[in-house]
Amino acid sequence: MLDYWDHILPGFVITMWLYIWALVMGFFLGLLLSIIRQYGGWVISRIATGYIELVRGTPLLAQLFLIYFLPFSINAILEAQGLPFIPIGRWSFHISSEILGRRITIVLLDQQTLVGIITLGLNSAAYQAEYFRGAMSSVGTRQLLAAQSLGMSRLAGIRHIVLPQALRRVIPAWSNEASYLPKYTVVVFYIGVVELFAQAHYIVTQLFLTLITYSLIALIFLSLITIISKALDSIHKRTSIPGL
Amino acid sequence: MLRIADVWKSYGNLQVLKKISFEVAEREVKVIFGPSGSGKSTLLRCINMLSPPDKGKVYLCGQNLMAPEINLNEMRARIGMVFQHFNLFVHLKAIDNVSIGLRRGKGLPKEEARAKALKTLARVKMEDWADHYPAQLSGGQQQRVGIARALSMDPDVILFDEPTSALDPELIGEVLQVMLDIAKTGTTMVVVTHEMGFANAVASEMIFLDRGIIVECGTPQHFFTSPKSERVKRFLKQIDILYGRHEELLKLPNEEGSK
Amino acid sequence: MSDIPDLPTIFFYILRTGLPATLLLTAQGLLWGFVLGLSLALMRVYGGKVLGWIASGYEKVFRGIPLVVLIVLFAFGIPGLFWFIDPIERPLTGVFLALALRSGAYQSQIFRGAILSVNPGQMKAARALGMSRFQAFRHIIFPQALRLSVPSWSNEYAVVIKDSSFAYEIGIIEMMKAAYRVTSNFPELWALSMGVVAILYFIFTYPVTRLFGERQTKKLKELGMGGG
Numbered sequence: 001m002l003d004y005w006d007h008i009l010p011g012f013v014i015t016m017w018l019y020i021w022a023l024v025m026g027f028f029l030g031l032l033l034s035i036i037r038q039y040g041g042w043v044i045s046r047i048a049t050g051y052i053e054l055v056r057g058t059p060l061l062a063q064l065f066l067i068y069f070l071p072f073s074i075n076a077i078l079e080a081q082g083l084p085f086i087p088i089g090r091w092s093f094h095i096s097s098e099i100l101g102r103r104i105t106i107v108l109l110d111q112q113t114l115v116g117i118i119t120l121g122l123n124s125a126a127y128q129a130e131y132f133r134g135a136m137s138s139v140g141t142r143q144l145l146a147a148q149s150l151g152m153s154r155l156a157g158i159r160h161i162v163l164p165q166a167l168r169r170v171i172p173a174w175s176n177e178a179s180y181l182p183k184y185t186v187v188v189f190y191i192g193v194v195e196l197f198a199q200a201h202y203i204v205t206q207l208f209l210t211l212i213t214y215s216l217i218a219l220i221f222l223s224l225i226t227i228i229s230k231a232l233d234s235i236h237k238r239t240s241i242p243g244l
Numbered sequence: 245m246l247r248i249a250d251v252w253k254s255y256g257n258l259q260v261l262k263k264i265s266f267e268v269a270e271r272e273v274k275v276i277f278g279p280s281g282s283g284k285s286t287l288l289r290c291i292n293m294l295s296p297p298d299k300g301k302v303y304l305c306g307q308n309l310m311a312p313e314i315n316l317n318e319m320r321a322r323i324g325m326v327f328q329h330f331n332l333f334v335h336l337k338a339i340d341n342v343s344i345g346l347r348r349g350k351g352l353p354k355e356e357a358r359a360k361a362l363k364t365l366a367r368v369k370m371e372d373w374a375d376h377y378p379a380q381l382s383g384g385q386q387q388r389v390g391i392a393r394a395l396s397m398d399p400d401v402i403l404f405d406e407p408t409s410a411l412d413p414e415l416i417g418e419v420l421q422v423m424l425d426i427a428k429t430g431t432t433m434v435v436v437t438h439e440m441g442f443a444n445a446v447a448s449e450m451i452f453l454d455r456g457i458i459v460e461c462g463t464p465q466h467f468f469t470s471p472k473s474e475r476v477k478r479f480l481k482q483i484d485i486l487y488g489r490h491e492e493l494l495k496l497p498n499e500e501g502s503k
Numbered sequence: 504m505s506d507i508p509d510l511p512t513i514f515f516y517i518l519r520t521g522l523p524a525t526l527l528l529t530a531q532g533l534l535w536g537f538v539l540g541l542s543l544a545l546m547r548v549y550g551g552k553v554l555g556w557i558a559s560g561y562e563k564v565f566r567g568i569p570l571v572v573l574i575v576l577f578a579f580g581i582p583g584l585f586w587f588i589d590p591i592e593r594p595l596t597g598v599f600l601a602l603a604l605r606s607g608a609y610q611s612q613i614f615r616g617a618i619l620s621v622n623p624g625q626m627k628a629a630r631a632l633g634m635s636r637f638q639a640f641r642h643i644i645f646p647q648a649l650r651l652s653v654p655s656w657s658n659e660y661a662v663v664i665k666d667s668s669f670a671y672e673i674g675i676i677e678m679m680k681a682a683y684r685v686t687s688n689f690p691e692l693w694a695l696s697m698g699v700v701a702i703l704y705f706i707f708t709y710p711v712t713r714l715f716g717e718r719q720t721k722k723l724k725e726l727g728m729g730g731g
Binding site for chain 3: 217218225226
């Protein structure tokens with residue numbers, strides 16, 4: 001079992017890789033969505049709301065397959081029309097090195113990984129947007145009014161007064177999303193990204209140690225999530241506003 | 245300095261302000277009072293366009309704020325506002341609450357803004373609390389910072405929206421004292437308040453607002469000795485009972501010298 | 504299925520073949536999750552140190568493990584776990600168990616939050632009327648907590664119905680698998696079929712979270728429940 005560390009290690013790296021991309025992408029996109037939803041005009045705030053609700057109301061797996069299948073479907077249609085189609089798949093960026101006498105290759109980006117990152121990012125953005133919006137509305141309109149009374153533009157008020165407060169307030173709720181996001185990265189296994197769970201699958205086919213292998217994976221996720229949530233907790237304590 | 249002409253404002257079906265007109269001269273202190281729901285706060289927000297009037301005109305130094313080409317942010321930087329609930333920026337220290345308007349509204353460099361903020365905090369006797377966050381201050385202290393925040397911008401006029409009505413009684417005096425000091429320096433002020441002692445001490449004219457219309461205006465002398473309308477008489481009696489006059493809280497101008 | 508399916512065909516195929524399993528999985532997961540979650544919440548609030556510690560440990564473990572890992576663990580990982588069940592039914596039971604155990608951990612949090620947000624004055628008032636601690640919980644605290652938990656609970660329903668799509672892995676024909684199947688021979692329809700199934704899930708989640716989420720929260724506030 002432990003002899004398969006050269007599978008578990010790259011699997012773990014890919015899981016973390018997906019996690020970080022999804023978190024960062026979800027953060028910026030989510031922030032943008034929440035600002036649009038909260039402060040945008042009627043039409044674009046409705047669009048943002050629609051996106052958020054749609055993503056939150058549908059399974060991650062369906063979103064993943066939808067994005068993954070899209071180029072295939074488009075190609076099939078283009079092909080039927082006799083048109084040139086998009087080349088799919090045959091590319092990848094990977095790093096490879098010799099560790100303790102084993103050759104370890106990690107595919108950082110290929111078609112599947114890209115689809116995985118995009119899906120997880122788009123999905124997390126909708127959830128993060130809701131947390132941001134909650135924090136923004138808890139800051140209240142009074143703060144923005146006060147900013148405007150000092151001659152700041154609405155945008156400056158959002159940027160310098162509302163956001164700094166909202167970002168501090170959002171930390172507890174956001175930590176929740178951030179700490180549990182690693183476990184959702186598992187879905188990309190379904191489109192063939194070789195992350196931790198896919199590696200476990202492979203090990204099971206080799207060793208038939210189903211219980212031990214999957215338990216080990218469960219334990220790795222559990223520890224990872226616990227560590228992240230502890231770390232974010234301590235950040236929260238350090239950034240809180242005195243007296244509040 | 246400030247002229248409000250024929251201002252109307254409604255929220256949905258509710259007509260909050262009806263045909264309001266008055267003028268505030270330079271160095272004048274205008275006190276607006278009246279029952280709750282009479283439109284006083286709305287009137288202040290119409291003046292700095294935080295909620296623009298439906299129709300009418302608001303002139304600041306001859307410029308009509310309702311004109312489409314006007315830069316409202318620039319104009320608001322010239323109209324200070326002190327809020328009932330202070331509305332201090334809770335994530336910023338007192339000093340930064342005062343300096344942020346100078347930096348982001350007026351575009352002053354950081355150090356200059358800071359120096360000026362500190363000086364203004366001294367004017368409201370809050371310089372020792374510069375590094376405290378709003379939540380670490382009492383209500384009275386917070387409101388003094390709020391006043392300093394408005395004052396630091398060197399505005400043409402400062403609007404006060406019931407600055408003491410959210411305060412515990414024992415904290416009202418320190419805020420009124422600061423307002424009195426500012427009035428003495430010749431700052432143009434429009435003050436919505438129930439503090440008749442303050443009005444009596446500094447108001448050049450008082451306006452009684454009820455259900456969106458100006459019922460009566462005149463000097464404090466006029467209101468406290470011979471108000472015309474029945475509504476004003478009744479209201480003045482009520483607030484005497486509810487709030488008292490807090491005259492004892494104010495060191496009136498002539499007593500100041502004995503300190 | 505040799506003809507190219509059109510949109511209504513796809514839609515109704517997914518509903519007809521997939522919906523029963525999806526609803527069954529969701530109902531089972533929610534029901535057993537409810538029983539488990541409520542017990543865990545009671546352990547945490549009233550159970551003292553040891554029981555509380557056990558319940559909170561349970562929550563941490565089952566919230567921290569990806570559902571897919573739970574599913575394969577229960578469906579394939581523990582041989583002999585379901586010796587009393589027909590082998591054909593075993594994977595399905597594994598999914599039930601995974602959904603229920605995970606949902607239990609979340610529902611425990613929901614009920615614990617709801618119990619704690621019932622105004623503490625309510626317990627005091629009930630005790631002052633001569634009720635025992637248990638009576639006070641049974642007649643005063645619990646009915647309020649149940650109502651307070653409705654908004655989060657409707658959210659949990661949406662989570663479980665969406666999560667049931669992972670049963671796909673095990674070969675149960677729920678909506679996801681049905682959607683995958685109906686167009687499997689027609690690549691040009693793959694994306695469409697996923698879009699359709701996504702919309703179907705949305706139809707089953709959004710109205711519920713909308714109705715019992717925001718509206719209920721508002722209604723509870725008007726009644727003055729919670730907080731205090």
